[in-house]
Amino acid sequence: MAISTINKNNIKVALVDDHVLIRNSLAKLVASFPNCTVLFEADNGRHCIEFLNKHQLPDILLLDISMPIMDGFETAIYVSQHFPLVRILTLTMLTDERSIVKMLRNGARGYLSKNISPQILLEAINAMAEKNIYIPQEVSEKLISGLQHDLSEVVAVSALNDKEREFLALMPTDFTYTEIAKKMSVSPRTVDDYREKLFKKLHAYTRMGLAVYAIRNDLF
Numbered sequence: 231m232a233i234s235t236i237n238k239n240n241i242k243v244a245l246v247d248d249h250v251l252i253r254n255s256l257a258k259l260v261a262s263f264p265n266c267t268v269l270f271e272a273d274n275g276r277h278c279i280e281f282l283n284k285h286q287l288p289d290i291l292l293l294d295i296s297m298p299i300m301d302g303f304e305t306a307i308y309v310s311q312h313f314p315l316v317r318i319l320t321l322t323m324l325t326d327e328r329s330i331v332k333m334l335r336n337g338a339r340g341y342l343s344k345n346i347s348p349q350i351l352l353e354a355i356n357a358m359a360e361k362n363i364y365i366p367q368e369v370s371e372k373l374i375s376g377l378q379h380d381l382s383e384v385v386a387v388s389a390l391n392d393k394e395r396e397f398l399a400l401m402p403t404d405f406t407y408t409e410i411a412k413k414m415s416v417s418p419r420t421v422d423d424y425r426e427k428l429f430k431k432l433h434a435y436t437r438m439g440l441a442v443y444a445i446r447n448d449l450f
Contacts, residue, residue: 236289236359238265243355244288245271246278246305247321248297252344256292256321263352275300275308282313290358293338295322295329303336310337314404317358321351330369334438340364361450363402363441370442385432387447397424399449402441 243260245268247253253271261268269288272278274297291309295302306318319340320333330341340358342351350366357364387395393414400410411421425440434440444450 238356238359241266241290241355241359242269242286242288243267243290243292244269244278244281245292246273246275246297246302247271247292247294248273249294259348259351260292260355263355266352266355274298275302275305278305279308279312282309282316287313287316290317290319290355292321293318295320295324295333303332306333306336306338317362319354319358319364325369331438335436341369342366343369361402362404363445363450365442365445370446387449390431394424394428395449397421398428398440398444398447401437401444402450 243266245253245256245260247256250273253273257268257271260266269286270281272281276299278291278293279300293302293305293309297305302320302322306320309316309318317340318333318338319342320338321342321344322329323344325343333341339362340354342354342364346354354364354366390398393416396414397410400413405413407421407425408418411418414421425437428434428440432440432443434443441450
């Protein structure tokens with residue numbers, strides 16, 4: 231599935247957080263951004279899914295992790311499977327490696343700590359709308375560590391061939407490997423070979439690990 235097109239002048243946002251005061255304040259903040267509209271607020275994953283099933287879909291879902299009834303981990307899996315056009319941006323107090331890796335593996339495309347400025351939040355929303363991913367430096371370092379990627383062994387971009395760079399540039403997207411093969415004008419088997427070789431070469435054994443490498447090295 232290719233990345234959906236978002237109107238950058240009117241980004242539709244929804245918020246899921248069980249703390250009412252925080253959620254309401256966030257909603258007011260997001261609504262104050264000149265290019266954002268808040269569609270709805272929900273206090274847990276189940277409540278969010280009810281809204282998604284009945285109302286207009288948001289472009290970006292600001293999703294907390296620690297919530298009753300249905301937490302962010304479960305919600306990310308469900309939303310990414312049933313509403314793949316909705317881009318999940320995690321906004322949480324949890325900044326440990328396990329939470330970061332788990333959320334991104336479950337379908338989130340961005341990850342933020344709640345200890346950020348309004349400007350960073352706007353930057354993240356705009357980046358999610360434009361590129362479908364937002365991984366700030368401090369999160370990417372923890373992500374790589376959580377994926378057991380030794381930073382001392384990072385391979386320089388200059389050591390990669392053109393096809394490997396082209397393949398890596400497509401890792402942060404929503405394209406399937408079959409679609410990537412078509413875009414690169416190669417067979418699916420060749421794409422599988424690129425992936426396996428890069429897993430070993432970069433010591434990053436998941437697609438998200440490859441995506442982080444691409445972002446950190448300005449390939450995306």
